[in-house]
Amino acid sequence: MSLLTVEHLTMRFGGLVAVDDVGFAAEEGRITALIGPNGAGKTTVFNCLTGFYKPDTGRLALRADGREHLLERLDDFRVASEAKVARTFQNIRIFPQMSVLENLMVAQHNRLMRASGYTLLGLVGAGRFRVAERAAVDRATYWLDRVGLTDRADVDAGTLPYGGQRRLEIARAMCTEPVLLCLDEPAAGLNPRESAELNALLTFIKAVHRIGILLIEHDMSVVMGISDHIVVLDHGAKISEGPPDFVRNDPAVIRAYLGEEEAEDG
Amino acid sequence: MTAGTLAERGAAFLPTALKEAGIAAGIALLLALPLVGARTVSEGSAFVVTPRIVELALGVAFVFAGRLAIASLRGGHHLPVIVGALAVAALGWRFALPSAFLGVVAIAGGLAVACIGAIGLLRARRDEIPAVARIDTAGLLRQALGWLGPALIALAIVLPFLPFADRRLMDIAILVLTYVMLGWGLNIVVGLAGLLDLGYVAFYAVGAYSYALIAREFGLDFWSCLPLAGVFAAFFGIILGFPVLRLRGDYLAIVTLGFGEMIRIILLNWYNFTGGPDGISGVPRPTFFGLPFKRAPPEGVESFHQFLGIDYASIHRTYFLYFLVLALALITNAFTLRIRRLPIGRAWEALREDEIACRSLGINPTNTKLTAFAIGAMFGGFAGSFFATRQGFISPESFTFIESAIILAIVVLGGMGSQIGVVLAALVLIGLPEFFRELHEYRMLAFGACMVLITVWRPRGLLASRDPMIRLSRRRARP
Numbered sequence: 001m002s003l004l005t006v007e008h009l010t011m012r013f014g015g016l017v018a019v020d021d022v023g024f025a026a027e028e029g030r031i032t033a034l035i036g037p038n039g040a041g042k043t044t045v046f047n048c049l050t051g052f053y054k055p056d057t058g059r060l061a062l063r064a065d066g067r068e069h070l071l072e073r074l075d076d077f078r079v080a081s082e083a084k085v086a087r088t089f090q091n092i093r094i095f096p097q098m099s100v101l102e103n104l105m106v107a108q109h110n111r112l113m114r115a116s117g118y119t120l121l122g123l124v125g126a127g128r129f130r131v132a133e134r135a136a137v138d139r140a141t142y143w144l145d146r147v148g149l150t151d152r153a154d155v156d157a158g159t160l161p162y163g164g165q166r167r168l169e170i171a172r173a174m175c176t177e178p179v180l181l182c183l184d185e186p187a188a189g190l191n192p193r194e195s196a197e198l199n200a201l202l203t204f205i206k207a208v209h210r211i212g213i214l215l216i217e218h219d220m221s222v223v224m225g226i227s228d229h230i231v232v233l234d235h236g237a238k239i240s241e242g243p244p245d246f247v248r249n250d251p252a253v254i255r256a257y258l259g260e261e262e263a264e265d266g
Numbered sequence: 267m268t269a270g271t272l273a274e275r276g277a278a279f280l281p282t283a284l285k286e287a288g289i290a291a292g293i294a295l296l297l298a299l300p301l302v303g304a305r306t307v308s309e310g311s312a313f314v315v316t317p318r319i320v321e322l323a324l325g326v327a328f329v330f331a332g333r334l335a336i337a338s339l340r341g342g343h344h345l346p347v348i349v350g351a352l353a354v355a356a357l358g359w360r361f362a363l364p365s366a367f368l369g370v371v372a373i374a375g376g377l378a379v380a381c382i383g384a385i386g387l388l389r390a391r392r393d394e395i396p397a398v399a400r401i402d403t404a405g406l407l408r409q410a411l412g413w414l415g416p417a418l419i420a421l422a423i424v425l426p427f428l429p430f431a432d433r434r435l436m437d438i439a440i441l442v443l444t445y446v447m448l449g450w451g452l453n454i455v456v457g458l459a460g461l462l463d464l465g466y467v468a469f470y471a472v473g474a475y476s477y478a479l480i481a482r483e484f485g486l487d488f489w490s491c492l493p494l495a496g497v498f499a500a501f502f503g504i505i506l507g508f509p510v511l512r513l514r515g516d517y518l519a520i521v522t523l524g525f526g527e528m529i530r531i532i533l534l535n536w537y538n539f540t541g542g543p544d545g546i547s548g549v550p551r552p553t554f555f556g557l558p559f560k561r562a563p564p565e566g567v568e569s570f571h572q573f574l575g576i577d578y579a580s581i582h583r584t585y586f587l588y589f590l591v592l593a594l595a596l597i598t599n600a601f602t603l604r605i606r607r608l609p610i611g612r613a614w615e616a617l618r619e620d621e622i623a624c625r626s627l628g629i630n631p632t633n634t635k636l637t638a639f640a641i642g643a644m645f646g647g648f649a650g651s652f653f654a655t656r657q658g659f660i661s662p663e664s665f666t667f668i669e670s671a672i673i674l675a676i677v678v679l680g681g682m683g684s685q686i687g688v689v690l691a692a693l694v695l696i697g698l699p700e701f702f703r704e705l706h707e708y709r710m711l712a713f714g715a716c717m718v719l720i721t722v723w724r725p726r727g728l729l730a731s732r733d734p735m736i737r738l739s740r741r742r743a744r745p
């Protein structure tokens with residue numbers, strides 16, 4: 001059974017069908033890309049998966065800790081805390097006035113809350129909490145090293161350059177120890193060097209941490225370079241699916257992208 | 267800067283500056299004509315309108331001068347402005363102007379403009395000063411703040427033993443500390459969790475009435491009632507918070523505003539229980555851990571002065587109240603500082619920054635906000651029971667909306683989330699007006715002026731800089 005199975009997902013906004021009966025699967029240790037022209041409904045799929053939208057129909061099953069979670073029934077924060085799905089946002093959402101390290105500590109909130117006896121043990125400075133906090137800082141340090149922000153750990157996150165903020169958001173998502181990581185256009189606004197570093201980072205996460213990655217991306221060099229499986233959406237519907245080489249040459253995909261370009265030109 | 271360009275600039279600048287000042291003065295004249303220019307006095311049974319030409323003229327002249335000063339400063343003419351402003355201040359000081367208010371405007375306004383001019387002059391000359399001699403103001407401020415906290419605490423502890431600590435000063439100090447404590451309590455809700463609470467005084471009232479009612483009905487003393495009052499207030503915080511914390515920003519503010527009024531109106535109308543507008547009198551005064559502060563204690567009870575074998579003095583109780591509220595306030599502060607290092611405190615701040623991101627990280631926003639609300643309410647409750655024991659009498663009149671507004675102003679002006687900012691703001695907003703009772707009429711005016719100045723110059727509050735509560739570098743530096 002797959003890590004994530006999406007079946008018959010439909011989401012309407014008034015009369016607009018943003019996602020139309022879409023189904024796909026994502027596997028552990030693989031990168032599944034979700035591509036499509038602007039307004040195809042990619043972000044809406046993410047919002048349904050992570051509980052921010054309640055889909056009209058559909059079954060979103062995720063296997064974590066040997067249990068099956070039906071994501072469409074969970075509140076947004078439960079999707080993260082119980083089903084262990086982490087995400088980033090198309091418009092970066094970091095905590096700008098907290099330090100980089102604090103951003104990563106917030107991501108470990110639930111674990112630290114339990115260790116601090118829901119604050120009571122923490123108030124008296126119990127040893128158990130101190131141990132947990134040190135472990136949390138170590139985990140944060142590990143991810144800071146991976147994304148190359150270690151020497152910026154104590155500055156306000158809002159002062160990081162754009163690329164740094166994108167990487168911080170990924171590090172923060174990883175600090176929640178997810179089984180599925182959903183990235184909404186992580187390469188948007190990055191220069192070619194940063195984009196290549198992102199490829200390396202995602203490949204590392206996939207290879208070493210063996211979690212599933214769901215990736216929305218417009219940058220074809222990223223998508224074609226690192227994805228194992230690609231799902232193509234257009235006007236809310238799935239028009240193609242398969243390995244990169246197949247999707248690249250699929251006439252339906254070419255038509256969707258070219259059609260859009262023609263419309264822009266005209 | 268060469269003399270030629272200066273002269274050119276001067277030539278172009280004077281007419282525009284005069285024009286600006288003229289327009290401002292014209293508007294001031296229009297506004298002031300009905301408000302200031304005519305005064306109705308009752309003479310016997312009839313109202314007579316008497317003109318106030320001098321006041322009107324002076325007011326308009328001040329507006330003209332002020333606007334001219336602003337324009338000149340912008341034009342880079344610092345020195346003439348400084349001299350002129352000092353002259354105006356000196357005139358206001360030397361001659362009795364027709365109203366005290368105009369005097370205040372002349373002195374304070376003149377000095378303020380002179381200060382701004384001096385700062386501008388220093389800024390303009392900065393390039394000519396060698397880099398070594400330049401002052402790193404930000405660094406100095408940071409250092410000073412590090413010292414300020416401990417220094418203020420030390421001062422607060424020795425204050426009653428200082429020679430000038432008379433009754434009046436102690437009363438003002440107690441009042442200021444009560445507001446500091448309320449400010450710190452509200453800071454948890456507004457400053458840390460970012461929940462705009464316009465009805466904080468409700469929890470203050472719940473604390474005060476809990477103490478008064480429990481003491482009256484069950485005869486418990488202050489020390490048993492204090493925790494109970496805190497628990498009751500926290501309970502009310504949860505009851506209110508549960509339905510409304512889903513609301514965002516402005517909506518939350520409006521609902522909390524309504525809640526604050528609701529509590530006050532219930533207290534006002536539930537006559538049998540709360541005494542309505544008559545309030546509750548005879549609230550038990552605090553005891554020094556069982557020893558009352560009384561000249562003649564009841565049979566079988568030893569009073570404080572008898573226990574220590576000293577003469578009775580009514581100021582002993584004032585001193586005790588002072589140390590009591592100081593201790594309560596310091597506990598609030600220590601608690602806040604501690605909880606900011608814990609996951610819950612971090613989650614509050616994160617929620618203030620971005621709630622959606624918090625949800626995506628698995629933080630339950632409702633529960634997290636609810637704890638902030640309840641803990642803030644609890645400290646409000648503690649402060650309320652202190653208020654009740656200090657006054658000995660409480661009535662709904664003490665818990666009006668203006669109290670919420672003042673506490674909120676202390677938090678916002680101090681700098682959201684800044685502990686020491688709250689102290690400074692409480693000193694300015696509560697302490698100064700108490701000291702200068704003569705200017706009491708202008709208190710609200712000064713209040714408004716402070717608000718405007720702060721929002722213009724330091725929109726994030728007096729001391730808004732925030733240091734991270736956990737650092738990597740220090741850990742790394744350690745072997």
Ligand SMILES: Nc1ncnc2c1ncn2[C@@H]1O[C@H](COP(=O)(O)OP(=O)(O)OP(=O)(O)O)[C@@H](O)[C@H]1O
Pocket residue numbers: 013016018036037038039040041042043044045090
């Ligand atoms: N909350 C909403 N309310 C109404 N319409 C929405 C909402 N969210 C998305 N839509 C609409 O749904 C459609 C799909 O939007 P979505 O953001 O999922 O596209 P996308 O594939 O992520 O596009 P992009 O590449 O530009 O990010 C768009 O037409 C959008 O206007």
Ligand SMILES: [Mg+2]
Pocket residue numbers: 042043044090
């Ligand atoms: Mg999108």
